[in-house]
Amino acid sequence: VKIGTPKEVFEGENRVAMTPDSARQLQKLGYDCLIETGAGEKAGFSDALYEEAGVTVIKTPAALWKEADIVAKVRQPDGGELKRLREGQTLISFFNPAANEEGMEAAKKKGANVIAMEMVPRISRAQKMDALSSMANIAGYRAVIEAGNNFGRFFTGQVTAAGKVPPAKVLVVGAGVAGLAAIGTSTSLGAITYAFDVRPEVAEQVESMGAEFVFLDFEEEQQDGSATGGYASVSSPEFAAAQLAKFRELAPDIDIVITTALIPNREAPELWTKDMVESMKPGSVIVDLAAEKGGNCKLTVKDEKIVTDNGVTIIGYTDFPSRMATQASNLYATNIRHMMTDLTPEKDGQIVHNMEDDVIRGATVTYEKEITFPPPPPKVQ
Numbered sequence: 001v002k003i004g005t006p007k008e009v010f011e012g013e014n015r016v017a018m019t020p021d022s023a024r025q026l027q028k029l030g031y032d033c034l035i036e037t038g039a040g041e042k043a044g045f046s047d048a049l050y051e052e053a054g055v056t057v058i059k060t061p062a063a064l065w066k067e068a069d070i071v072a073k074v075r076q077p078d079g080g081e082l083k084r085l086r087e088g089q090t091l092i093s094f095f096n097p098a099a100n101e102e103g104m105e106a107a108k109k110k111g112a113n114v115i116a117m118e119m120v121p122r123i124s125r126a127q128k129m130d131a132l133s134s135m136a137n138i139a140g141y142r143a144v145i146e147a148g149n150n151f152g153r154f155f156t157g158q159v160t161a162a163g164k165v166p167p168a169k170v171l172v173v174g175a176g177v178a179g180l181a182a183i184g185t186s187t188s189l190g191a192i193t194y195a196f197d198v199r200p201e202v203a204e205q206v207e208s209m210g211a212e213f214v215f216l217d218f219e220e221e222q223q224d225g226s227a228t229g230g231y232a233s234v235s236s237p238e239f240a241a242a243q244l245a246k247f248r249e250l251a252p253d254i255d256i257v258i259t260t261a262l263i264p265n266r267e268a269p270e271l272w273t274k275d276m277v278e279s280m281k282p283g284s285v286i287v288d289l290a291a292e293k294g295g296n297c298k299l300t301v302k303d304e305k306i307v308t309d310n311g312v313t314i315i316g317y318t319d320f321p322s323r324m325a326t327q328a329s330n331l332y333a334t335n336i337r338h339m340m341t342d343l344t345p346e347k348d349g350q351i352v353h354n355m356e357d358d359v360i361r362g363a364t365v366t367y368e369k370e371i372t373f374p375p376p377p378p379k380v381q
């Protein structure tokens with residue numbers, strides 16, 4: 001049985017779903033590995049490195065999709081790729097099932113079994129396959145690096161012969177996976193780091209990383225913005241107002257803002273308003289990791305970097321993991337390889353698509369010509 005990875009077709013995508021290392025592991029599971037020529041180039045993996053790892057290099061996408069029984073890729077397939085799907089083939093990829101009717105219908109009609117990486121249930125057993133988390137971790141790190149690259153000063157305070165340098169003040173809004181990675185990066189660079197989240201239970205995590213949790217002047221019991229499964233819910237108007245008031249108070253004093261606040265299946269909440277941007281010092285930087293979902297900052301332009309009239313840089317890039325393609329490919333390929341391990345219980349190169357398994361079931365969005373999305377709620381937590 002052959003598992004193959006095509007070159008990503010999405011403009012500007014640098015990641016690849018199979019690395020020489022992951023291919024070695026996949027071969028131990030009994031699979032033959034295929035890669036389209038040049039697929040790993042932008043992530044730092046040449047054809048020669050794959051060949052050394054026992055991978056067969058295939059010249060065209062058509063041949064790759066035809067030969068591979070299992071296709072592993074990063075981005076949801078585009079129209080051309082959907083046409084290449086075939087009966088009995090397994091596709092493991094991000095697939096955006098909730099907003100990809102064309103893809104769902106195509107996979108169903110063709111009889112391809114699709115495992116959507118964003119649907120991996122977030123339970124402990126599945127953490128090793130949780131590509132949303134591995135990519136969010138990179139985005140959080142890179143957001144701080146990107147901010148630093150656009151900030152004219154040190155993060156850490158210094159007393160030098162040439163003068164005293166104050167430490168940068170960083171505010172991270174939203175302390176989920178990306179936010180916590182940003183906090184860790186910011187504190188390790190020596191910035192004074194503040195963080196806020198509507199889920200007060202993360203305060204302890206934030207503080208354990210050396211940052212200060214921003215509490216609102218709000219009744220304790222009403223502070224709770226947690227909904228089910230560790231995700232946020234929409235804040236009450238009173239809570240949102242208290243949050244904005246606090247941010248307005250902080251804005252003139254903060255050098256770097258990293259926003260990561262998201263609410264499942266909604267546009268990103270608007271938390272950093274125009275007047276807050278206007279009250280920031282020139283040279284300040286905002287990195288808006290919610291740009292894909294409309295942005296947490298009112299002035300964010302998706303996929304762009306802008307500088308406001310008062311000299312604040314606002315970065316709305318949505319491709320941070322791709323900007324660290326080697327690291328991202330290594331982690332993503334490992335997520336895929338763990339998925340394959342669970343799909344190959346006998347390590348004999350035979351895929352067993354066990355729809356009784358909560359994790360496999362949860363991530364499968366089409367199976368044997370049926371749409372199997374959304375999945376039933378998981379039995380175990």
Ligand code: NAD
Binds near residue numbers: 121123133136178235
């Ligand atoms: P996310 O990307 O959906 O949201 C990012 C953060 O924004 C969340 O922490 C959310 O509370 C916060 N937020 C929403 N509205 C806000 C507002 N108005 N102001 C400030 N912050 C706001 O979240 P995520 O990073 O995917 O993580 C969500 C949860 O899932 C977390 O509790 C995380 O620990 C948990 N998780 C569990 C596992 C696992 O058990 N395997 C894996 C990954 C994540």
